[in-house]
Amino acid sequence: MQRHKRKRTSAxxxxxxxxxxxxxxxxxxYTAATGAAAPNEVRKPDAAxxxxxTGTVRYDLGDKAWHLPRTGEPAELTGVVHYPADLGTGRHxxxxxxxxxxxxxxxxxxxxxxxxxxxxxxxAAYEAANAKLTAWPCAKGTPALPSMRxxxxxxxxxxxxxxxxxxxxxxxxxxSSVTGDDNAAARADLINxxxxxxxxxxxxxxxxxxxxxxxxxxGAARRVGxxxxxxxxxxxxxxxxxxxxxxxxxxxxxxxxxxxxxxxVKAVAALAPAxxxxxxxxxxxxxxxxxxxxxxxxxxxxxxxxxxxFAADAAKGNRxxxxxxxxxxxxxxYFNTQWSPQSRQVAAFDDATPVKxxxxxxxxxxxxxxxxQLTEPEQRRIAATHLSAFFRRHLxxxx
Numbered sequence: 001m002q003r004h005k006r007k008r009t010s011a012x013x014x015x016x017x018x019x020x021x022x023x024x025x026x027x028x029x030y031t032a033a034t035g036a037a038a039p040n041e042v043r044k045p046d047a048a049x050x051x052x053x054t055g056t057v058r059y060d061l062g063d064k065a066w067h068l069p070r071t072g073e074p075a076e077l078t079g080v081v082h083y084p085a086d087l088g089t090g091r092h093x094x095x096x097x098x099x100x101x102x103x104x105x106x107x108x109x110x111x112x113x114x115x116x117x118x119x120x121x122x123x124a125a126y127e128a129a130n131a132k133l134t135a136w137p138c139a140k141g142t143p144a145l146p147s148m149r150x151x152x153x154x155x156x157x158x159x160x161x162x163x164x165x166x167x168x169x170x171x172x173x174x175x176s177s178v179t180g181d182d183n184a185a186a187r188a189d190l191i192n193x194x195x196x197x198x199x200x201x202x203x204x205x206x207x208x209x210x211x212x213x214x215x216x217x218x219g220a221a222r223r224v225g226x227x228x229x230x231x232x233x234x235x236x237x238x239x240x241x242x243x244x245x246x247x248x249x250x251x252x253x254x255x256x257x258x259x260x261x262x263x264x265v266k267a268v269a270a271l272a273p274a275x276x277x278x279x280x281x282x283x284x285x286x287x288x289x290x291x292x293x294x295x296x297x298x299x300x301x302x303x304x305x306x307x308x309x310f311a312a313d314a315a316k317g318n319r320x321x322x323x324x325x326x327x328x329x330x331x332x333x334y335f336n337t338q339w340s341p342q343s344r345q346v347a348a349f350d351d352a353t354p355v356k357x358x359x360x361x362x363x364x365x366x367x368x369x370x371x372x373q374l375t376e377p378e379q380r381r382i383a384a385t386h387l388s389a390f391f392r393r394h395l396x397x398x399x
Contacts, residue, residue, distance in 0.1 A: 053084070053085035053086065053160075054082055054083065054084060054085055054156055054159040054160050055082070055083055055084075055085045055159075055224065056080065056081065056082050056083075056152075056155075056156075056216055057080075057081050057083075057213040057214060057215065057216065057222045057224055058078070058079070058080050058081070058213070058214050058215075058216040059077075059078060059079055059081070059209055059212045059213055059214070060076070060077075060078040060212075060214075061076075061077040061078065061208060061212065062076065062077065063076045063136065063137035063138075063144075063172070064076075064137065065077040066172070066190070066193055068172070068173065068176055068178060068186050068189070069186075069189055070178065070182055070185070070186065071176060071177060071178060073136075073172065073175075073176040073177065073178075074136065074137070074172055075136070075170075075171070075172025075173055075176070075190065076136075076137075076144075076169050076171060076172050077169075077193065077194070077197075077208075078148070078168070078169040079148065079166045079167060079168045079169065079194060080148055080149055080152070080155070080166075080167045080216060081155075081164065081165065081166050081167075081213070081224075082152070082155035082156050082158065082159035082164075082165045082167075083159050083163075083164045083165070083224070083226070084159055084160070084162055084163075084164075087224075087225060087226070087229040088229075090229070091202075091228070091229055091230060091231035091234075092162055092163060092164045092229060092230060092231060093162070093163050093164070093231050093234040093235065093236065093266075093391075093395040093396065094163070094164050094165075094166065094195075094198060094202075094230050094231065094232060094234070094235050094236070095158055095163050095164070095165045095166070095235070095236040095237070095238065095391060095395075096165075096166050096167075096168060096191055096194055096195065096235070096236070096237050096238070097148075097151045097154065097155065097165065097166065097167040097168070097238045097239075097240075098167075098168050098170055098187060098190065098191060098237075098238070098239045098240070098243035098246060098247065099147040099148055099150060099151070099167075099169075099170055099240055099241070099243055099336060100170075100174075100239070100240050100241025100242035100243040100244065100274060101174050101241055101242045101274070102145065102147050102174060102241075102336075102338075102339055102347060103133040103134055103145055103174075103346060103347040104133070104134055104135060104136050104138065104144060104145055104171040104172075104174050104175050105132060105133055105134070105135055105136075105138035105139070105142050105143070105144060105145060105346075106138075106142065106143045106144065106145045106146075106345065106346040107132050107133055107138070107139070107142045107346065108346055110129045110130075110132035110133050111129070111133060111346050111347060113125065113128075113129035114126055114129035114130055114133065117129060133346070133347065134174065134175050135175055136171055136172045136174070136175030136176070144169075144171055145171070145338065145345065145346060145347065146169075146338055147169070147170070147171065147336060147338050147339070148167045148168060148169040148170070149167070149337070149338055150167075150335075150336030150337045150338035150339060150340075151167050151240075151335075151336065151337075152167070152337065153337065153380050153384060154238075154380075154383065154384050154387060154388075155167055157384045157388055158387075158388055158391065161388060161392060161396075162396065163236075163391065163395070164226070164229075164230050166194060166198070168190065168191070168194050170187060170190060170243060173186050173187060173190060174242075179277065180277050180278060180279065181249075181278055181279050181281075181284060183242060183245070183246070183277070184242070184245040184246045184248070184249040184278060184284075184285075185246075185249055185284075186246070187239065187242065187243050187245070187246025187247070187249070187250070188246050188247070188249040188250035188255065188258070189258075190246075191237060191239075191246065191247065191250045192250065192258055192259060192260060195232070195235065195259065195260050195263050196260040196263075197209050198226075198230060198232065199232045199260050199261070199262050199263055201226055201227060201230070202226060202227060202228065202229070202230040202231075202232050203228075203232070203262065204227070205227030205228070209226075232262050232263050232264070233262065233263070233264045234264065234266055234395055235263055235264060235265045235266060235395075236265070236266065236267040236268070236269070236391045236394070236395050237250060237251060237265055237267075237268045237269070238268070238269040238270075238271060238387065239269075239270055239271065239273065240271040240272060240273075240335055240336060241271075241272055241273065241274050241302065241303070241332065242273075242274045242277075244270035244271055244272060244273025244274060244275075244294075244307070245270070245273050245274055245275055245277075245278055245285075247268050247269070247270055247273075248268065248270055248273065248275075248285050248287065248292075248311070248314060249284060249285060250265070250268070251265050251268035251287050251290050251292070252284055252285050252286055252287055252314075253286055253287060253288055253289055254283060254284060254286070255284070256289070265290055266290065266291070266394055266395055267290065267291045267292075267293075267390065267391055267393075267394035267395055268287065268290055268291070268292050268293075269292075269293040269294070269295070269387055269390055269391075270292075270293070270294045270295070270307075270311060271295050271335055271383065271387075272295060272296050272297065272300055272302065272303055272307060272332050272335060273294060273296075273303065273307050273310075273311065274302065274303045274307075275303070275306055275307055275310035275311070276303055276304060276306055276307075278310070282313055282314060285310075285314040286314055286315075286316070286317075287314055287315055287318055288315070288316075288317045288318045288319070288320075289318075289320065290318075290320060291318075291320045291321040291322075291323075291390075291393075291394045292311070292314070292315050292318060292320075292321070292322050292323070293322075293323040293324075293325070293386075293387075293390045294307065294308060294311035294312075294323070294324050294325065295325045295327060295383065295386070295387075296308050296325070296326060296327065296330075297326075297327045297328075297329065297330025297331050297332065297352075297364070297374075297379070298326060298327065298328050298329065298330065298363070298364055298368060298369070298371050299329055299330060299331045299352035299353065299362035299363055299364050299371060299373055300330070300331055300332045300351070300352075300364045300365065301331060301332055301351030301352055301353055301364060301365050302332035302333075302351055302365065303332065303365070304364065304365050304366045305364075305366060305368075308324050308326065311324065312324060321393075321394070323390060325386060327374075327379070327382060327383075328371040328372075329362065329371040329372050329373045329374040329379075330374050330379045330382070330383075331350060331351050331352035331362065331364075331373070331374075331379070332351045333348070333349065333350065333351050334350075334374070334376045334379040334380065335379065335380065335383055337376070337380070340376050341376075342376050352364070352373055353365070353367075355370045358370060360372055360373060361373065
């Protein structure tokens with residue numbers, strides 16, 4: 001199975017003052033699509049913005065509830081949902097978040113064995129340990145690594161602004177044999193599968209999700225009145241890493257017919273998208289009918305600057321808005337809390353490349369100008385601020 005080689009580096013973090021953080025944000029680059037940008041048709045939500053209170057529930061239909069259309073390999077249908085505590089009487093835009101490639105099983109013994117095998121150059125032992133960490137479903141007694149919970153900070157912020165936010169699990173795809181364009185297509189299929197379930201729940205109050213919500217902490221059943229309160233004609237999608245490529249595929253002009261009936265995607269964001277394993281055939285990624293944003297940190301150790309250039313190529317001819325952001329001092333993993341060292345989660349690490357002789361500074365996989373590395377909270381604050389502004393602009397009409 002083809003995977004990124006992930007090399008660990010020591011964390012060298014330096015706190016930034018508010019002034020420096022503001023300066024970093026100010027150096028983001030914005031690129032509009034060629035031609036005069038026309039505002040996207042914004043469907044105003046019926047529901048009033050939330051007063052700030054939010055709720056969280058989870059659904060889990062099983063580790064083998066879905067099978068990849070191209071290979072038949074098993075995958076989960078699970079998600080964590082952040083929503084306005086008071087759904088009111090109208091409908092709220094839906095945003096779907098999807099994580100990318102990472103280990104799937106939180107097996108600490110296997111992680112220690114893999115690290116030791118790598119240190120001594122034992123390929124057979126490394127592969128044996130790695131197989132336990134990248135299996136699906138996980139071995140009995142081994143918890144799944146909850147990558148979908150890595151965007152709770154973003155989900156809560158968006159829910160407080162009036163959105164219903166679903167962060168979906170993609171461990172089954174990560175453990176599968178699909179690579180390249182097929183991997184992007186599989187993630188797009190998974191996004192559409194969740195949208196289909198939400199369309200049924202919202203329009204009829206029935207379907208696979210009806211009665212399946214639970215409290216994430218206790219597992220107790222929770223009743224939430226999502227029926228007729230989710231605007232499926234006003235949907236946003238965000239994918240991180242490999243799922244950034246998947247989100248681009250899902251929103252591409254050539255794949256709009258695959259959206260479930262009654263669903264309209266009005267904004268798509270690719271966060272540190274791993275386009276480096278895609279083909280150069282742009283026909284499957286071209287987005288001209290939907291507002292599109294792409295983000296990449298200058299200290300990203302997983303994907304290079306093609307994250308920005310590929311997205312720019314995909315957005316040629318887009319008159320609804322193309323936004324391209326370079327984030328100084330941001331790496332790849334800090335966008336997901338479960339992949340970040342402070343979580344103490346299995347396989348969490350800092351992927352930025354430290355600059356020798358300059359503690360606290362970093363660069364990316366292709367080198368480039370050094371920058372002060374953002375801390376985990378700072379990087380996520382920048383991501384949440386700009387992503388929420390993007391979705392508010394295109395789903396709520398907030399200019």
